[in-house]
Amino acid sequence: MTEADAAFHADSLLAQMSQEEKLGQLIMVRPAFAPASQTVIADEQRAAIRAGQIGSMLDIWGADATRDAQEVAVKESRLGIPLLFAYDVLHGYETIFPAPLGEAAAFDPELWEKTARAAAVEAAAGGIALTFAPMLDVARDPRWGRIVESFGEDPWIGSRFAEAKVRGFQSADLSAADAVAATAKHLGAYGAVTAGREYASVDVSERSLREVHLPAFRAAVEAGAAAIMPAFTDLNGVPMTGNAAVLQGIVRERWGFDGVMISDFSAVSELMSHGVAGDLAEAAALALKAGVDIDMASDAYPKGLLAALERGLIAQADIDACVRRVLMLKARLGLFDDPFRRGSTPLAPAQRQAHRELSREAARASIVLLQDRDGLLPLAPATPRHLAVIGPFADAPLDMLGPWRAFGDESATVSFLAGLQAALPGWRISHARGSGAETVEPRARNDAIDLAEEADITLLCIGEAANMCGEASSRTNPGIPDCQRQFADAIFGIGKPVIVALTSGRPLIAPWVFERAGTVLATWFLGSEAGSALADILTGCHAPTGKLPVSWPANTGQIPIFYAQGATGRPANPAERLTSQYLDAAVEPLFPFGHGLGYTRFAYANLRVSPETAHPGDTITAEIDITNTGAVAGEETAFLFIRDPVASIARPVLELKATVKIRLAPGATGTARFTLSTSDLAFINDAWVPYLEPGAFEVFAGPCADRASLLKASITLRSA
């Protein structure tokens, strides 16, 4: 259906719709199933669908249930307007991929797109037409549990992640049977909640909002995202769900977004709790005028919207504009052409197998080797030994799926234990839990200690459980629970080789792990093929290539910590007390953004930039030579940062502008080539528009955001 046809269809429908039918299109509810059923819609909800009182449903799943509901809407309601089915397909539907923060460590937009595409194929086969993903909130506070859902701390990465996920979910044809509408969420600055506390107020500067928190959402809109979800939170006192200045002023008017805005769960009625609405009618009016088209699971639109109209708080045209956008989305999705297009074709076994292999590939690329002091890796499969695989996450398939695991099947998930058993057939692989995630288990502890004493080497699987992360999971101490620490100390105390695998949805603040263990990997929540992927890395079938998408704090007191900080008037200098630093800790993170080791080493040399003097519109090329100085082949992700050392607005000490991957044989030297445009040197001025300010710029390239590891060059920008 062309845009013109969609518009014609929407307008002709709108002209026929009663007020109740219009209101119905703005209401999204959860399914109510008949008793003892998960596929048959209950009579009362069937009646509401038949009356046109429901326009979309969330948390409904499977071809049978969606077909049952759709049959009622399409064949029994007066106008036959199809329902829209939506679900949180964040990192997979049945085949689960690494949780987003882990996948971000791959620094691979092609991979990010492929996993979204696979997830969309599976979700659409289950009748889903819209996912509440990608989550695009910049996250710089590991106390906040939803950091696991994010791409990390950097807005440039966020923009690349947004583009890749929108392309992957929606494909080139949103009406295709395996396309799923993407929802860029949660706009905006949700990751900056006060003290990392879930749902807390957000107070950020206009500059931080526009330079840090909005770019990924703008990239999603420019990539064609079909929907946006405002955040639960207030922004500088104005709840996002009723924030017309941002949702209308910036997102619709300045960015030209003409898609659908869907509130978060019950967020419209929560405008009363925020203290900006006295009743449901006022809440409904605020949200509708801010451009929120669909009220997810609150009473505000169902019980307050028509009252708001009667009280003159909104106009009929406001309602009609929202209804039209919803009808346009349904038309773009092809729902009017064929409401049963999604859910009609089951996934082919070959597709499912391909998705499993992709999940394993993505999981490998997400693993970050944080520390490698002991030379324990890779293990030599051909030299059988006794490997003890112990800890609460050694055999924990459900935790491997992480939060928002949709229909990930625990029984079909490869645990670390299973993966290593399969990869090391000649070895003795023993197992004991050793500890609960948050509880001491004395019997299991003793069993594990016995095994670690017997074994030649131990894989210690510790960290945080899936239910300790995600929504409503803020932690004031985002580390490893004491019960695990006591258990780990006993294992370290044995004095035999230990490899630590950290399961988590955030950088865990546990300096003791890195003091006691020489070899530590961040394994996040790796998904359906977690164990296979870890085994691939530990056995050397594949080398670790992941790098940190977030700074890894040395302690909680450093939070929020991120590389793109301002220089301040007194940059940190340990030799000078009166500089920007702490008395009791370093200012640097334990591991910087971009940190990640492999099984070889790389040396950077000879950064050169051309032209050395650029004019607006020029293309800038930066090249740097990278040498594999190790004995095995390896893949390196190199980063390019800029700094504007003197500008009318103080600029961060580093700003990421490009990444390049390069694969090198042992001893080989290659050239990483970065291409920028002069627009990459611009910043947002006080009129909130990109401003290209002539002057000198510093260009940095290297393996991570640690300034000491970067090579520097300069470029001068002239005015036209």
Ligand code: GLC
């Ligand atoms: C939740 C989350 C949001 C999700 C929605 C529907 O509360 O905030 O990310 O998409 O509700 O499940």
